[in-house]
Amino acid sequence: MFSWLARIMSACLRPVRRYARMSKDDFDDSSTIEDALLWTKDLEKHSCGEFSFAVVQANEVIEDHSQVETSPEATFIGVYDGHGGPEASRFISDHLFLHLMRIARENGTISEDILKSAVSATEDGFLTLVRRTCGIKPLIAAIGSCCLVGIIWKGTLYVANLGDSRAVIGCVGKSNKIIAEQLTREHNASMEEVRRELRSLHPEDSQIVVMKHGTWRIKGIIQVSRSIGDAYLKRPEFSLDPSFPRFHLPEPIGRPVLTSEPSVCTRVLQPTDKFLIFASDGLWEHMTNQEAAEIVYNNPRTGAAKRLLTAALIEAARKREMRYKDLKNVEKGIRRFFHDDITIVVVFIDHELLGEKMSVPELSIRGFIDTVGPSNFTIIRNME
Template sequence: MFSWLARLALACWGPLARRYAPMSKDDDNSGSGANDALIWCRDLEKHSFGEFSFAVVQANEVIEDHSQVETGRDATFVGVYDGHGGPEASRFISDHLFLHLMRLARENGTMSEDILRSAFSATEDGFLTLVRRTCGIKPVIAAIGSCCLVGVIWRGTLYVANLGDSRAVIGCLGRSNKIIAEQLSREHNASMEEVRQELRSLHPDDSHIVVMKHGVWRIKGIIQVSRSIGDAYLKRPEFSLDPSFPRFHLPEPIRRPVLTAEPSICTRVLQPNDKFLIFASDGLWEHLTNQQAVEIVHNNPRAGIARRLLTTALNEAARKREMRYDDLKKVGKGVRRFFHDDITVVVIYLDHEVLRKNFSVPELSVRGFIDTVGPSNFNTLQGIDSKTMS
């Protein structure tokens, strides 16, 4: 049945797909996403401790993934923001979270887990203020939110903070030079038993805190992720939506927040066997396991590796629908969402000889898909005593 629908979608939308111009992509014909107008990529760039590769594919009518890589003299920042309900929250995070982090690091003279938490909190407060100011004009903004995955490498230490179900994985060299995947981020999705247990323990008086709906566990029968930026209607009673928004309507007002913006954080001193990091929204992990992903990175050239991961996932998405990827390329945005999600992938290589030499690179800000490159605000940290940052 679905394959028939897929062929119908291709027949209807194939001609339209050619109307969507590529934002920025490598025009080679390697087969790794070539001629797919909805893929954006930066095949290989430099960061403070090595190189990175960056790729994004659009599936929704308006892309809801926003992302950034910030390269500094002494640090690298990665942000993957997987929006839902609209792009407003993920765009807001991209515009504000990194700036909050740099401001707080400069004010405190250090980088720490507490600084990361404070940056997340300031971003959440800022977006809820925006919701409060605009919900009278656009009530649905109260139902817009975003997952938020952040990585910071500072002088040999990696900090990973996460809200939602994006994922950070590190590829480590084990015995006999075998690459091993280690997941660094904790996911917050009601499909996981431990998350459902956490929610039930936090809401013992609410028998409907998690509900199975259409074969999927959902919080209050509405949303899968238990932590996010935004989703104001599930955090504060003042943002409750009336019955004219049935998709987001709660049968009774919330008495206390159902979701939270408190990130889970992992800190790791990078070791010589730590070879690379993969940061990606959940659309990648829907089709690839952690181990499959690290083996692809380990066994292929660096240039275009994020794009290779992306197109491997897209090939798998097409296969599941009894299609070829060449056919999927012809499907336009919007309809494309029936086959896969917006997907963002960032691969960060860890070159330890560069770490030891304190190699200097330009301070740049690269925004995914919208394809902007400009100076990074890492220069605001130049006055911090390097001893306090080690």
């Protein structure tokens, strides 16, 4: 225990230089030493352009899972920010896209309702897994994940979101300046709108949201109000007993306090829409939508996601009066005291390619675990 605390203190108290903003030297310095916890794909092809992918691990076991699925006709992006463990985010990565393709094939199209159905099928599947295994692993009932997915098909972007990951689109405005537009609604109790929603849904429960450890939390436990999993906050049968005090509810829930209903949106892509940023909340803790959009827009495409991630890590280090080169020496697990697991996918949109038959392989690329294999996109080839 004491050696663990000593390592944290050592990491925090290394002699460092305070600085107020990121400079070119910061980026140059950060590129000279490899970060063993960083994984990237600098630039790959998708159905209407190119994409860049980057992930950094902070937890002892990474809880972010993510994927990009490519084909000549469509592109799928998924970012799954787990909490309590990696099981839910990994389950989503293994099942949601397959559900989406199956339901799309059955209905002959892609739509917001199809996305919702795929999310619902994934939730049902994970709760079935919880039911089968909670006898031997009761804490699986307290494992969940945020879920942000998007699919580009026939010039239209469809997005579904649960939790506090975020999708942002970069659009060119007047004077050729980039404008960041947030596409998704976040479901986090830190937002007044979410607290109002929860109180209106649970008027009988004065403790539906409470301030604990300086943060608004649902039932004093969790910040996100929508997720896949977190079965103990959705079904009374999965309530955890007092031997797990971190997840103990003062009284059993009468009805769900969390939901798996996603917020969805559709956008017909316009010539001024230049790129998308899909990222877990670990990125947005350290920069604004506009700052992220400007970093992407004002630099080369190659390595765009890594560049964003580096900027976030430089800022995370600065908040602890460190340099990123020192933060790189902090090992996983302890690294979580400095930043979260972070996943970023930057998707560039080349409008001249929309609707064209592209020479794009059907690939499934999984973030951080560095798995590349065949995708299942062929089934939508003939859909109207």
